[in-house]
Amino acid sequence: MKNNAGGGILLVDDNDGFLSFVSELLEGIGYATTQLTSGAAVLPAVAEKRPAAILLDVQLPGLNGYEVCRELRNRYGDSIAIVFISGERTEALDRAGGLLLGADDYLTKPVDPGELIARVTRLVERPHSNGNGARRNGSLDALTQRENEVLGLLAEGLRQEEIAERLVITSKTVATHIQRILGKLEVRSRAQAVSLALREERDVSAHAQADPFDLLIS
Numbered sequence: 001m002k003n004n005a006g007g008g009i010l011l012v013d014d015n016d017g018f019l020s021f022v023s024e025l026l027e028g029i030g031y032a033t034t035q036l037t038s039g040a041a042v043l044p045a046v047a048e049k050r051p052a053a054i055l056l057d058v059q060l061p062g063l064n065g066y067e068v069c070r071e072l073r074n075r076y077g078d079s080i081a082i083v084f085i086s087g088e089r090t091e092a093l094d095r096a097g098g099l100l101l102g103a104d105d106y107l108t109k110p111v112d113p114g115e116l117i118a119r120v121t122r123l124v125e126r127p128h129s130n131g132n133g134a135r136r137n138g139s140l141d142a143l144t145q146r147e148n149e150v151l152g153l154l155a156e157g158l159r160q161e162e163i164a165e166r167l168v169i170t171s172k173t174v175a176t177h178i179q180r181i182l183g184k185l186e187v188r189s190r191a192q193a194v195s196l197a198l199r200e201e202r203d204v205s206a207h208a209q210a211d212p213f214d215l216l217i218s
Contacts, residue, residue: 008032009051011026011035011055012054013037014057019035025113025117034049039067052080054082066098069103078102084106085109087110090108100195102195140196154190155194181193
């Protein structure tokens with residue numbers, strides 16, 4: 001097992017074929033995996049042996065992925081990397097909502113094997129928090145107005161080319177802004193940057209808005 005994988009990687013999906021596919025893929029590069037088919041089984045399994053990362057389907061029988069993610073964040077903070085994987089909830093709003101709930105990344109099925117390996121490896125090998133929810137990222141206050149605009153459009157689910165068209169700038173300029181955003185926020189991916197932005201926005205408006213969780217599970 002890879003040194004930084006901690007308690008291994010927990011795979012949660014009610015599709016046995018997909019579980020076998022992902023397990024074989026990750027074990028082939030040295031990660032130990034554990035497979036579960038229901039959301040209700042996740043919390044007891046994590047309490048017994050905390051994994052380094054969880055690949056979590058959204059549409060699970062009983063306790064769904066959104067509920068599981070929120071409870072994991074309440075109990076363990078950011079000490080466990082959580083990646084949503086869904087074949088049904090694939091729209092930009094679904095992805096943004098998953099990040100808002102605390103996921104580190106969001107993938108849609110069918111998953112490209114190389115992309116899955118790259119994203120999981122990046123998350124597993126990142127520095128972890130101490131489990132109390134504290135984050136060590138930079139501040140959104142460091143971003144320029146244009147960088148905030150780019151980040152906001154990323155949060156809406158727009159692609160790089162779409163952002164360029166919306167802001168009337170080149171795609172290369174958008175890419176430069178994104179790299180600066182990642183550096184200033186001290187994160188490694190666009191998904192993490194969006195997650196941080198959505199969390200800060202949620203904290204600011206928590207007393208003025210309804211819980212977005214109620215919308216996501218409807």
